[in-house]
Amino acid sequence: MSDISHLIQFLFSGITVGSVYALIAVSLVIVYKVSQLICFAQGEFFVFGALTMTTLVSKGVPVPLAFFLSIIIAMVLGALIQQVLIRPMKNASVGALIVMTIAISLALRGLALLIWGRESHVLPPFSQGEPIQVLGAALQLQILWIVGITAVVLFLIWFFFEKTPAGIAMRACAENPYGASLMGINTQKTTLFAWAWGSGIGALAGMAVAPMLFTQYTSGVMPMVKGFIAMSIGGLGSIIGSVIAGLLLGLVESYTIGLISSKFSDTIVFALLMAVLVFRPNGLFSRS
């Protein structure tokens, strides 16, 4: 295998994980933009999405139907949590809210344990077929699905926030909640929608990558941490920023492993994160 094919292989593996980090980061940013809250339970939506779809598919539900059903279930779950647990805590401090989302993630994880048990579950790839060979590097078809889904999600988000009244209202809410409510925008409703969106996209990330991994009830922690990292690098309020940061993170991980050292790759990635944070405190792409 020549060096070019190596570099391309690292590229593919970087894009694969990078897209997942990007999706999770986007889901975190949407929730943050509208409710100024970092949801530490995002990893659990990732897991619920993947496991729900796995269960549906294994019971014979056709893949597209299972796909959309799982997203809807996750969105309902996210909305429920926001209504029942987050909204009443409106006046609590930011730290308390964060800890509440941590408690929620524990409860969700415990629920996942009870529903799906301890084993790892396997979701078949969305389409059958051999990996595509590109200059000696292999690209699994599922990667195309992941990238495609990410692109569609981003387009929908852009369209929603830029072109639809509801989306514009949400943006207004994010930028100036008081002013927005003066204009007659229902801030409560928009927060609810933001959470539903967030959990839906988080679940989507889990489902898209599940065929490449194995999912069990504890699988949500690491993806969430990586999503946070992407969000920090990209800038808290920037959707485009987190997407680029997520992809960058995946690529940096992959190339560090491939070209520098697999033993200390995590150390290097986190050190780079610290460096970015210290020298570009608002993230690489933040507008502020």
Added chain:
Amino acid sequence: MKKLVFSGFVLMVFVALIAAGPAWSKEPIKIGGIFSLTGYLSWLGEYKKKAAELKVDMINQAGGVNGQQLVLISYDDNSSPEQASKVAQRLISKDQVVAMAGTASVPLSGAVASMANRYKIPTIINSGYAVDTSRDPYLFNTSHKTDFAVITAYRMFQKKGIKKLALLMPIGPLGEIGGTAARKYAAEYGITIVGEEKFDVKAADVTAQLAKIRNMNPQVIFSFVTGEPAALIGRNMDQLSFKVPLLVSHGNANPGFLKLVSNVRTQMLVPSGKVMKPEALPDSDATKKVIVEFNKKHVAKYGEPANYFSAELADAIDLIAEGLRTSGGTDPVKLRDTIENIKKFVGMQGVYTFTAKDHHGTSPDDMILLTVKAGKWEVPR
């Protein structure tokens, strides 16, 4: 009058209890179990707990030990060494167990070892932890030594003329142990280690490392890792059309692994205890009878056959029971000595002979090498 009737009643109950026989006159013997039922190791904790409970049942039904019944008190260690240490203490000082069994990983075993040695309670662990009797006199291990797994595989490689081996080791205790063992026996079996890469067990992808390994032209890849990562490597190797076999750890000898690799084409080589393929054993093999009998009961109770983890615990309980029989009492210090003196005890993992220097008791001949074909365990040709 009421008082008379009442005392008469109490007297009758008392007499009945005494007459009920030896089963009531002696306390049950308490054995502690430490299993990972939550946390990242939870997928194998259940196998161990089920097997331990079954073995205790079997022993009790056969009359118990020294006329006493055994009772298994088990707790979850959360896959955390701190918690393992805590529940070990709970078993030792609250539940007053005479012996302990369990722990699924090296750090967990280490944490429990510390307590076992401090409070002098014989403990049979089952992980990659290598028992050094000069520092852990109270520890025994029914997991086959990593060395045995490597030797079993290397014997086959030598037979087949496979000489070039690449290592893809996980960052973590298994990777450290596996790498050391792989290097230790390489020369003896004519193996050349052409290179080593490491990977994070939580990674989603190891194609980067595999691409580098491919350049080294190995004939087989060895990754001493258990569970999902092992299957992931196989899957990535499929993706790269990297057509060499993949040797993994003996912790994969369980039904869950078959599910994980159900659509993996790479040939997986799994060192294993004989428990996974008793049909392949000659009748002269002493362990065959024990395995078949346990399997029958395991299938009847749990609907699936025993696996490597089950065998570890079944043997652990058996060894403790045997030690208790010899010691005749429940003194943990004496129990440690009697367990250490066990010779030629037939278990499922092999025939155990412990010495003051060897607390593992088995040998490489107690392992076999298996591969997966069409969702089943086969002996590779």
Added chain:
Amino acid sequence: MNALKRYWWLILLAAIAVYPIIGKPSPYRSGLLIFAGIYIILAVGLDLLMGYTGQISVGHAAFFAVGAYTSGILTAKYGFSPAAAMGVGVVFSATLAFLTGRPVLALKEYYLAMATLAFNEIVVTLIIGFEGLTGGASGLRDIPPFTIFGFSLLNHLHYYYFVWIVVVLVIASSIAVVRSPFGRALIAIHSDEQAARSFGVDCAKYKTRAYMLAAVYASIAGSLFAHYMGFIAPDDFGILTSINLLVMLFLGGIGTIFGPALGALFLKLLPEVTYQFQDYELLINGVILIVVLVFFPRGLFGILTALKNKIVPRTGK
């Protein structure tokens, strides 16, 4: 109830001293209290940083690790005395906090949280990476028990007393810090950093000092932990532990010293009640936390204060 406020330490010391005589705890029970005490030290130190200075840290376990591993390595491998090793750990932690504190504490809120999380991960991956020195992921074993002037504290009751005396000292010194001019500066920085700066407070210096203090306490807790367990592994020093500390702080009532102590006690003893629920334990723990957070936003300490105010109504004096 001014007497309570002034003589809390006497009451606490009395309770600590009396419990073993009345409760006659097994090594297991004292063990529970020893672990609880260690986490109280961690939580109180973190409260100085988070509750009083307002700096979020999601990576405090890093200093816990530094203390534990310094003590562990120096005593197990190089024959240092535990007290000396603890001292070295404290110096090492403080230095690390000083070096990383300045740049990191310049960050705000969420970015600060991420930087501390990153630092935690770096420390853990380095511990795993340098396996020759630290035992790597397999763990570091044969850590000897703590000794003071040659007297070994192996006995569980002796260690219990030792740890809890340290707890009292830590709480007392934290209260002293909070009441000192240094503490007032920290609180000023928390409420309005700009204003504090305009009053001539060198914010960066004070924030770093608070960070160093928290790191020192964490290091001490780590050393105590290492000598008690006799064995340590990286698993117990990761982000999950740091997050648990956060939960202890908010559960107990942040910014109150006693609140986080209560939170630590509660979180460490809760599993003793819920472990019987086995598979349901995780779910139940999460639900209990949610309930406390929803209905008692001031945390456990808030509940106690409210109860106290009901019993002894404030007279406005």
